[in-house]
Each structure stands twice: as structure tokens, then as C-alpha cells.
Amino acid sequence: MRIEPVNATLGATVTGVDLEQPLSDADLAGLLRALGQYGVLCFPGQLIEAQALRDFSSRFGSLQMISSKSDINVPEVSILSNVVEGGRLIGTPDAGQDWHTDMTYNRVPGFVNVLVAHKVPMRDGKPLGGTAFTNTQAAYDDLPAEIKTQLANATALHDHNQFQELMRRKGSQRPPQTEAQLRARPPVSHPLFLTHPISGRKVIYVNPGFTARINELAPTESDDMLKYLYAHVMQPKYAYTHHWSVGDVLMWDHLGTWHCALADYAPHEFRLMKRCQVMADKVFDAPFLREKLLATA
Ligand code: SIN
Numbered sequence: 001m002r003i004e005p006v007n008a009t010l011g012a013t014v015t016g017v018d019l020e021q022p023l024s025d026a027d028l029a030g031l032l033r034a035l036g037q038y039g040v041l042c043f044p045g046q047l048i049e050a051q052a053l054r055d056f057s058s059r060f061g062s063l064q065m066i067s068s069k070s071d072i073n074v075p076e077v078s079i080l081s082n083v084v085e086g087g088r089l090i091g092t093p094d095a096g097q098d099w100h101t102d103m104t105y106n107r108v109p110g111f112v113n114v115l116v117a118h119k120v121p122m123r124d125g126k127p128l129g130g131t132a133f134t135n136t137q138a139a140y141d142d143l144p145a146e147i148k149t150q151l152a153n154a155t156a157l158h159d160h161n162q163f164q165e166l167m168r169r170k171g172s173q174r175p176p177q178t179e180a181q182l183r184a185r186p187p188v189s190h191p192l193f194l195t196h197p198i199s200g201r202k203v204i205y206v207n208p209g210f211t212a213r214i215n216e217l218a219p220t221e222s223d224d225m226l227k228y229l230y231a232h233v234m235q236p237k238y239a240y241t242h243h244w245s246v247g248d249v250l251m252w253d254h255l256g257t258w259h260c261a262l263a264d265y266a267p268h269e270f271r272l273m274k275r276c277q278v279m280a281d282k283v284f285d286a287p288f289l290r291e292k293l294l295a296t297a
Contacts, residue, residue: 001027003034003041010135010240010257012038019046019056019249028059029292032283035112035253036198040133040242047247048116050074050274056249057114057276064103064110064277071274080261081272083119091272094172096261098163099134099234100209101254102277105160107188110254111280117244121269127243128265135238136203137196137256143204143232151192151225155215156206159187163209189215196256197283198293203256204229233258255280 001017012034017027034041048056050071057063063076069091071077079091096102103110121128140148161177168174192214194205206214208230214222241262242250252259265271282288 001030003030003038005038006042007240009138009238010039010133011242012041014041014043017043019043019048020052023056023059025292031251032060032198032289032292035251036196036256039135039137039257040240040250040252042242043249043251044245045247046116046249047118048249050077053077053114053116053249053274053276057112057251057278061111061278061280061282064279076276078275078277079272080115080275081119081270082267083270083272094167094174094261094263095275096131096259097263098166098170098209099207099230099258099260100163101205101207101258103254103279104158104190104205104207104210105185105188106279108279108281109190110277111283112251112253112278113259114249114251114276114278115273116275117246117248117250117273119270119272120244120246121265121271123265123269127245128262128269129271130241130243130262130264131250132239132241132260132262133252133257134233134259135240135257136205136233137199137201139233139235139238140193140202140204148193148202151214154192154217155189156192157187157189157212157215158210159212160185160210162212166209187212194255197280197289198253199256201256204233205255206230207258209258255283 002015003012005012051074054074054076065075066078069079080095081091082093083090190205193202196203
């Protein structure tokens with residue numbers, strides 16, 4: 001397996017591994033280490049089907065079960081797509097189309113997403129529907145020392161419904177959450193500066209999609225601080241955009257990045273991704289990481 005960085009900020013290309021085959025422990029260790037270092041990993045030319053996507057993804061942690069728009073045979077795989085068949089959308093057409101980090105609203109948050117590109121919209125020979133990323137480990141390093149000190153022990157509240165409502169305000173057809181859905185997913189708190197379990201570096205663990213407030217600050221101070229942190233993280237020096245080709249498998253570390261699916265294509269320009277969402281249960285388990293990371297030390 002070869003892992004080559006594509007950019008000084010984020011991103012690496014992984015070759016010499018066949019994702020249809022079971023992943024060896026040594027390759028798993030190498031990929032974990034690379035996720036902590038490069039954040040976003042692309043495996044080109046691997047048009048794997050849903051079952052192989054699930055088997056590969058499940059090596060990194062528990063998988064989220066998908067309640068709607070999942071693969072017909074593999075309920076851990078969701079379909080992200082604007083393709084219409086028989087008058088119906090086959091997947092979620094606008095998943096992730098604003099800045100966020102997946103599943104920060106869960107007590108056990110998200111660790112990685114793994115997507116396979118089946119259709120990529122093209123215009124004038126150029127791919128559209130890229131995925132943009134920003135590096136929250138590098139952004140933490142550059143914060144002023146007084147902010148690092150002031151917020152060293154702060155926590156932030158994350159609310160699933162905030163992103164739903166943001167997307168609805170932007171015109172999404174997704175329905176409002178029912179009372180039962182809201183009760184099933186109460187907001188949760190996490191440290192504002194999380195220690196990344198692989199790199200050991202601090203990250204800024206708030207995001208515009210799901211973070212409702214910083215618990216220890218008064219409401220207006222919290223709003224101002226979040227605005228400041230978001231503008232800081234969004235600086236172009238921390239940014240990287242992946243432009244997809246059919247057959248790319250892209251996996252990224254949620255703990256040290258934000259992402260945004262770029263909505264720069266029209267309804268008749270088809271995009272089809274299959275996705276697994278992996279929870280950060282195993283990655284915070286010290287024996288799992290020690291054993292895996294030592295394998296490539
Ligand atoms: C997501 O937010 O998981 C979707 C990203 C994408 O489709 O590019």
C-alpha cells in the first residue's frame with residue numbers, strides 16, 4: 001500500500017490496496033495513521049458495491065444504520081443522489097450541502113465517512129459536485145494563546161435539528177422533525193477543544209452545522225466566539241476540495257475536519273454516491289489504537 005500526500009493542508013492518495021478484499025491489520029493500521037495525518041484519503045479506481053463498502057468501513061468502528069434512502073440490500077449504506085427513477089428520487093439529493101462535521105450531535109460522535117462515487121456530474125469536461133474540506137487541527141494550532149487558555153476546558157452543545165432546519169431554510173424538501181424524532185435525539189455536549197485520538201493534537205470541535213452554543217459563555221458571547229472560530233477555520237489556508245472521478249472511494253476523518261458537499265450542478269446533472277458512516281467508538285478505545293498503530297510504528 002502506498003500513501004502519497006496531494007496537498008500540504010489535507011488529502012492523500014492511497015494505491016496498492018484492493019478494497020474488494022479483506023483489509024489486513026497492517027493496512028488498517030497504516031490507514032488509521034494516515035487519517036490522523038492527512039484527514040482525507042482517496043482510493044482511485046475502486047468502484048466497489050455496497051457490501052464491500054460496508055465490510056471495509058466496519059473495520060474502523062460501528063456503522064450507523066440508515067433509516068431511509070438506504071441500499072436495498074445493505075442497510076448500513078445510504079444513497080446520496082439526485083437520480084430519479086420511476087418518478088422518485090433514489091437517494092437524498094442534498095446531503096451535506098453546507099459546512100458541518102457528521103454526527104457531532106451523537107454522544108458517540110462520527111469518526112469517518114466512506115463514500116464511493118458511482119456518478120459524477122460533468123460540465124465542459126470538468127467534474128462538478130466536489131466535496132470541500134477544512135483542517136481543524138491546523139486551525140487550532142494557529143489560534144491566539146489567550147483563546148486557547150480561555151476555552152481550554154469549555155464544552156459545546158450540538159443539536160441534530162439545527163442542520164435540518166438550516167437545510168429547510170435553504171429550500172430542502174426534507175420534512176420538519178417530529179416531536180418523537182426530536183425527543184429521540186436530544187442535543188449533547190462535547191469538549192470544544194478535543195484531543196484527536198490518533199494524532200494526539202487538539203482540534204476545534206465545533207461546526208456551523210450542528211453546534212448550538214458554547215455552554216460556559218453567555219448567549220451573545222457564545223454567538224460572537226462561534227462566529228470568530230468559524231471565520232478562523234474557514235480561512236483558505238486550511239481548505240482542500242476533492243474533485244471526484246467515478247470509482248473514487250473517499251474516506252475522511254470527521255474529528256479533525258469539516259466538510260461541505262458543493263451544490264454547483266443542476267437537477268439534470270446526475271450525482272450518485274454510496275456512503276457508510278463510521279462511529280468513533282473503536283477509535284477512542286486505547287487498546288485498539290495502541291495495537292493498530294504500533295503495527296506500523
Ligand atoms: C456528506 O456530508 O456526508 C456528503 C458529502 C458529499 O456527498 O460530498
